[in-house]
Amino acid sequence: MTRKVNWGVLSTAQIGTESVIPAMQRGERSAVVAIASRDGAKAKAAAERLGIARPYASYEELLADPAIEAIYNPLPNHLHVPWTLKALEAGKHVLCEKPLALDAAGAQQLAEASQRTGRLVAEAFMVRHHPQWRKAKSLVEAGRIGEVRAVQTIFSYYLTDPANIRNQADIGGGGLYDIGCYAINTARYIFGGEPERVIGLFDNDPVLRTDRMMSGLSAFGGGRHLAFTCATQLVPCQSVEILGIRGRIRIEIPFNAPAELATRIVVDDGRDLAGTGREIIDLPPSNQYTAQGDAFSRAVLGEQPLEWGIADAVANMRVIDAFFRSGRSEVWERP
Missing domain, CATH: 3.40.50.720 (NAD(P)-binding Rossmann-like Domain)
Structure with missing residues (x-):
């Protein structure tokens, strides 16, 4: 048994x-x-x-x-x-x-x-346990899109209920803690490293005092950048683009992929803007929580072995800390 x-x-x-x-x-x-x-x-x-x-x-x-x-x-x-x-x-x-x-x-x-x-x-x-992210990582490592220079991420939803814990500033509410952390974590996964400096722009709800929209830029060194926007009061949207010098990878539902549905990632060699160089890679349904x-x-x-242990979590929190410091200082900060 x-x-x-x-x-x-x-x-x-x-x-x-x-x-x-x-x-x-x-x-x-x-x-x-x-x-x-x-x-x-x-x-x-x-x-x-x-x-x-x-x-x-x-x-x-x-x-x-x-x-x-x-x-x-x-x-x-x-x-x-x-x-x-x-x-x-x-x-x-x-x-x-x-x-x-x-x-x-x-x-x-x-x-x-x-x-x-x-x-x-x-x-x-x-999300790192989902086959779509595993596939994207393997394509990057195989050089399918050339040297990766940029990751661009959007993650948003609309929620204004003050009773929801995501909207309570005193207990860790706000967009960066709730969903911006995914943009940071997955970029670290794709780049296989840590950002050297970050800068963030915050729009805080005047009543709730949480960051209802936040945009961040992370420099990973070697000309590699993460640019992302996370928001708790914006149209629901999820999107990740991984861009290399010879192609790009798009993950269509990067964070809340439905467990019962197949997912797909799109690889485009960039030969034209009409998408004639696209390849669609279908992946079977998978429950990332399981x-x-x-x-x-x-x-x-x-x-x-545990693939991502406590050291990974500490590293992610250091980046989040640096973004919050940047929001106050309005300059680049180092994790």
Whole structure:
């Protein structure tokens, strides 16, 4: 019988109950056996709906369960560090939603706790587990579009509800934390390196005080740039273009690829603007949350190394910190 890792989930957050948990339940190496909420009735209702054996009326009770090996933490952003720390100290491995922390110092705390406890921590950037990103990366590495010089990304949605945690400045709301982090993370993935300097332009909501639109420019050295816009009050849009000196790659639904639908990436050799040099590469349906959960579980089981661990998360947070500093200083900042 295939060995599975026993997972517990901190909170009944929508991202968990609607997307991540059902996906992990379909995994080969992941078994979600417990869920906790500060409201026992919510935990019980979620457990019944999702077929989870053990509901807990507190996070502490779940962390005290010796059968739980790994924790998925989808709590609001400001609770990522404290509860991931508690989970590590309780002897659990942790997959934490992005952003892992509110700054690099918080992420470094988790790195030190991971080393001290011998438990794994990873930031839940599920997109890197999707075949479309794997394919794009392999095409870049194979030189299909020549030397890559630019990545251009747009990620936006429209949300003005002040009760939504994404719109609450005091607990880590705003566009850069919520979705700009994806633009940074995926550019680092494609370039295979870290930006040397960044500059950001922020438009903050005067009432909510969150960054409702933010545009960033990152210089990766060697003439390589990331340019992106993220927004929480703009028409819904997702787009990534990877541009090399001999062609370009377009990822059509880069971040929220529907699990039940095939995806495609477009490779264009740039011979003309009409697109006669295009090749469409179709990829089968894939649930990136399932793949992410199983990859982490396999690392817990010692079957394979963790591809992106806590060091990757600290590096991403350093870039986010630099963008926020740039928003205040209005000059280039170094991560």
